Amino acid sequence: MSSARRNVSQPHLPKPAGRWTVLSRLLVGVAVVLAAVVVWVSHLADSSPLVEALLLAALMGVMLWGAFRLANQRATARVAELHESILHAIRTQSTPQLPANAGGSIDALGESILELVSRAGERIEKLRDETDWYRQIADDAIGIEAFFSPRGRLLWLSPSTEAVTGYSLAECFDSRDIIDLWVYAKDRSLMKELARRGLDGEEREGHELRMQHRDGRLTWFSCRWSVRRDDDGRITGVRFSAQDIQRRKDVELKLLETVAALRRTQALKEHYLKRSNDEKMRLSSLLDTVAQGILFVDRDRRVVYINQPCIEMWMLSSRDAVVGTRDEQIIAETAGLRANDAAYMRHVEEVIASRQNSEAWDIELTDGRIISEVSSVVPSSDGTQSIGRVWVFEDVTAARLAERRLTDLAERDPLTGLYNRRRFVEELERRIADAERRGEELGLISFDLDGFKAINDTFGHQAGDEVLMQLSTEIGxxxxxxxxxFRLGGDEFAILASNADIDRMVQLSRRVLARVSDMHFDFGGVEAAITVSIGIASVPWHARDTDALIAAADRAMYQAKMRGKNRCEVAEPLHS
Structure with a gap:
């Protein structure tokens, strides 16, 4: 290749002095001399000026004609020499050797030819390089690359054909029908039809068929026919390409098998899904008939299910509007129904943070209803994690009211509505324990009515009941x-005050004395009045347990009666 490049390089042309230029100048000089001689001779001969002019013109014409013939012959010889040099260069594929000093136009023509030859050589060298690259790419091609003449004769095959088919290139070129040699019997008719169309100028690609190796192995290939045409549109050849797609076919087969398995799985899934949906509908119908409201949320606290009683209980719009929303939104929408929404919000956050089942929690609503709530974590099927939480709500208004009525019957005085002695003892024990734990004081006021027996005896028990009820209202x-x-029984009463010192208890007693003194009664036109005697005791100054505190307050109350009634007395301290 390097030698070819040297053959097309531009040679160095010498620039010697022009011989024909010297001869031309010599010829002009001779003509001038001859003209001078003619003029001199004609002068000596005493010729007329006209004859001299004619002789001189004839001599000059002869000289010019001779110079023209000489130049023309020389130019023709140089052109012939240039033509022969070019023909020789074409035959030998070398750079033409142009004659030097052939004249200005001939030299310029030669230089132009050399420039053209040089550029053509460079172009040819570039095309050779590109051809080498293309050939290398074709030789390295994977699969089959073949080129056929317009009549279907095999002109070229890529070397990879041997590995693909198992046949040598010579065997392929010698084969009468290359399609019968390469292609699987069941695909040959398709291949021949595609080949026929390709030779007719129809380009085809993407057709998949099976090639049969010499050893009998079948391999899937993707085939392509492309047509090559000249500038006039005539077919100059047909290219055939075949790429191995067996791996893709294997993947497609596995994919088809996977799809078939998925379809079977999908069908089975749809079967079980239908059964699950049927079971879900039965369960939903069952849950809609129970009295409790049921709400299920997933791990993201989004509502998955809510039954109709829960919708009605919390006055929500519809099931479709709730499912999919977060439980915070439901809590916010129902905040106005709860009497103490802040306490309920704290309760919910504590339950969720604990990740445990919750105890029953009563929610008091502004419309008087009481909703009992209990929550439970729902584990996954394998028990390894939680899939959400179920909230169960029950309207326990009637039950709680009944419980309260029973509690009132057991703990309240039926006449005055005040807590009775039983509740007094329970509350006293609890508050003494709290006071000792917190280091606080607990005050107790005990008092009874002065002159109450006289009202009962004079005006009857109905009048006594009226006094007790009015006193309960006023002191309350x-x-x-x-x-x-508290009403402890008869005309005995008590007041418990947490975290209260003696001064506060004395002030409370004086308010009680003043309020009772202002009370007046009229029984059948007869006016009556009452007073009270009050005893004050506290923990820890006068006692440390329930019985001791009650006894200390009673002693102080009796001392107040002994000292004139309508007054209050403080119990003696323990250390005195």
Whole structure:
């Protein structure tokens, strides 16, 4: 290849002095001399000027004609020499050797030819390089690459054909029918039809058929026929390409098998899904008939299921509007129904954070209803994790009201509605324990009515009941929220005050004395009045247990009666 490049390189042309230029100048000089001689001779001969002019013109014409013939012959010889040099270069595929000093036009023509030859050589060299690359690419091709003449004669085959088919290139070229040699019997008719169409100028690609190796192995190939045409559109050849797609076919087969398995699985899944949906509908119908509201949320706290009683219980719009939303949204929508929504929010957060089943929690609503709530974690089928939480709500308004009525019957005085002695003892024991644990004081006021027996004896028990009820109302109005008012029986009453020192208990007693003193009764036109005697005791100054505290307050109350009634006395301290 390097030698070919040297053959097409531009040679160095010498620039010697032009011989024909010197001869031309010599010829002009001779003509001038001859003209001078003619003029001189004609002068000596005493010729006329006209004859001299004619002789001189004839001589000059002869000289010019001779110079023209000489130049023309020389130019023709140079052109012939240039033509022969070019023909020789064409025959030998070398650079033409142009004659030097052939004249300006001939030299320019030669240089132009050399420039053209040089450029053509460079182009040819580039095409050779490209051809080498293309041939290398074709030789390295995977699969089969073949080129056929317009009549179907095999012109070229890629070397990879031997590995693909098991036949040598010579065997392929010698075969009468290459299709019968390569193609599986069941696919030959398709292959021949595609070949016929390709030779007719129809380009085809993407057809898949099986090639049979010499050893009998079948391999799937994707075939392509492409037509090559000249500038006039005539077919100059047909290219055939075949790429191995067996691996893709294997993947497709596995994919088909997988799809078939998936379809079988899908059919089985749909069968079980239908059964599951039927079971779900039966379960949903069952849950809609129970009285409890049921709400199931997943691990992301999104509502998965809610039954109709729950919708009605919480006055929600519809089941479709709830399912899929987060439970926080339901809690926010129903906040106005709860009497203490802040406490309920804390309860919900504690339950969720614990990740355990919750205890029953009563929710009091603003419309008077009481909803009992209980929550349970729902485990997965394998028990390894939680899939959500179920909330069960039950309207327990009637039950709680019944319980409260029973509690009131057991703990409240039926006449005044105040807590009775039983509740007094329970509350006293609880508050003494709390006071000792917190290091606080617990005050107790015990009092009874002065002159109550006389009202009963004079005006009857109905009048006595009226006095007790009015006194309960009046004293109850001055008792504060952290103070409890009890009727212990008959005309005996008590007030418990948590975290209250002696001064506060004395002030409370004086308010009781003042309020009772302002009470007046009219029984059949007869006015009556009452007073109270009050005893004050506290923990830990006067006692440390229930019985001791009650006894200390009673002693102080009797001392108040002995000292004139309508007054209050404080019990003696333990250390005195």
């Amino acid at each position: 109005s001055i008792v504060r929220r952290n103070e409890l008012f």
